[in-house]
Amino acid sequence: MKCTFCKKEIEPGTGKMYVTKDGKRSMYCTSKCEKNHLKLGRKPYKTKWVKSD
Numbered sequence: 001m002k003c004t005f006c007k008k009e010i011e012p013g014t015g016k017m018y019v020t021k022d023g024k025r026s027m028y029c030t031s032k033c034e035k036n037h038l039k040l041g042r043k044p045y046k047t048k049w050v051k052s053d
Contacts, residue, residue: 005033006050 001010004026016034018026028034036042044050 001027003027003029003033005037005044007044 001015002008003010003015005028008029010027010029014029016028016031018028018034018038020026026037028037036047037044045052
C-alpha cells in the first residue's frame with residue numbers, strides 16, 4: 001500500500017488509515033504526511049520534500 005500524500009510504500013503493520021464519512025480511505029506513512037494533508041490542507045505537488053513521480 002502507498003501513502004496517500006507522499007506516495008512512499010508503507011510496510012505491512014505500520015502507518016495510519018483515515019476513513020471519511022463518505023467512505024473514502026486514506027493511508028499515511030507518518031504523522032507528518034497526515035498533518036500536512038488533513039490539518040494543514042497542503043497539496044503534495046507544492047510540498048518540497050515530496051518526490052514527484
